[in-house]
């Protein structure tokens with residue numbers, strides 16, 4: 001790096017001093033924390049994004065300012081690689097180092113070393129391009145300015161403010177841009193509408209009366225965006241609640257994370273909605289869960305259809321289309337994490353599917369799913385998507401041209417091609433996921449209750465435990481056994497043994513300052529008691 005570049009960095013660096021004692025880790029999905037403390041972090045990730053773009057031949061990189069399901073006072077950053085997927089994990093240690101570098105001198109020296117090691121061409125005629133997006137958090141606008149300054153402090157780099165977006169919209173746009181396709185927000189919406197309508201037209205004997213779907217927008221960006229889309233969707237009757245107007249607070253008693261973890265109705269929903277099909281987004285609309293209020297309900301409890309159930313519905317539909325194809329045997333695989341309900345895994349295996357497991361965090365699931373011709377991945381919390389390999393998709397497109405129009409095989413191939421265009425292959429996307437669920441339910445002629453009957457969830461419970469230092473918990477690579485603190489796993493095993501179909505594990509969260517406890521057992525009473533005793537052990541060993 002030459003002197004001008006170093007001077008430019010030192011100058012902008014002075015604008016964003018790092019708060020005393022701040023210690024951040026890239027975590028499960030980027031940096032997160034109290035928004036008031038994040039200026040320096042966002043500025044530094046702006047620099048990183050520009051370097052990443054330069055490293056990859058000035059490809060467009062995405063930088064999203066969001067803290068997803070966290071409380072409104074938090075914020076955070078997610079970086080999209082040119083493929084639309086998460087930032088390559090190889091760059092995470094550098095992200096950690098610069099986010100925590102204390103003095104401007106230390107920061108610039110880390111950057112200089114990294115630029116040399118990675119042979120990043122600063123000052124070449126093509127500069128970096130970084131697209132910035134943010135969710136609806138009030139802190140987003142000023143943090144976005146910090147990101148812009150970070151990007152621009154790398155000579156010749158351009159930051160473009162794409163405005164308020166859902167996380168998956170930005171990832172989709174970055175992916176499309178780098179593929180040389182149309183990549184505006186409007187193109188995103190248009191693609192959803194066209195492919196959805198194409199799938200609707202392929203439904204055999206579609207005479208169904210479409211029943212209303214109630215959507216909980218988490219008082220965030222997802223609610224706003226689906227409201228924009230609503231008028232252009234045929235065959236879908238939507239009522240959107242929790243759009244963030246009427247005084248509702250982002251993620252407070254609403255949203256996919258709340259509904260999935262607490263299994264109760266979000267605010268704005270209740271006994272008047274008994275039996276209705278409902279869907280819930282998280283704060284940046286990359287997660288989707290469904291639920292309904294059961295008719296025997298006398299409380300706020302809901303019947304939850306989580307990511308596992310969405311995965312099962314998708315798998316069933318894709319498998320049905322693949323079965324209609326003659327010739328090539330395709331590799332369809334599904335990917336889950338340790339949080340997947342045991343009953344869902346049994347069900348998927350029973351369908352004859354290849355079920356693989358990955359660590360928590362979509363970056364891990366995505367990587368694994370990309371190994372198949374068609375790989376479907378979902379976290380239980382509702383984050384997931386379907387990946388089609390380039391080679392398999394080319395084969396489908398060629399087949400679609402060759403086959404006789406109107407034949408069953410042609411219809412099946414056309415459905416698969418349309419799914420590959422509808423579903424956001426960059427990253428899990430509540431909007432595109434919702435449209436696919438809706439079209440499949442119409443295709444099957446199923447109500448939400450019928451869909452729920454695919455299998456019955458084993459009772460499960462999740463608890464967050466606050467401890468002085470969550471990093472004291474170290475797990476095996478599968479995350480299902482704790483290696484540290486010493487002795488805790490034996491104690492957990494002793495608890496598990498007391499319960500029929502008992503399963504439990506602990507891991508430190510990568511997005512919140514807590515240790516997570518997950519448990520399953522044959523009855524709700526049993527699982528509550530198992531989760532409680534494991535949480536107690538966490539307190540004893542770490543408290």
Ligand SMILES: CC(=O)N[C@H]1[C@@H](OP(=O)(O)O)O[C@H](CO)[C@@H](O)[C@@H]1O
Pocket residue numbers: 028029068339360361362379381383508509510511512516
């Ligand atoms: C149990 C759980 O839901 N964990 C979530 C949560 O990660 P944690 O590392 O568990 O905090 O946030 C991640 C990002 O949204 C998501 O990928 C993950 O599944």
Ligand SMILES: [Mg+2]
Pocket residue numbers: 068069282283284285286287
């Ligand atoms: Mg999210």
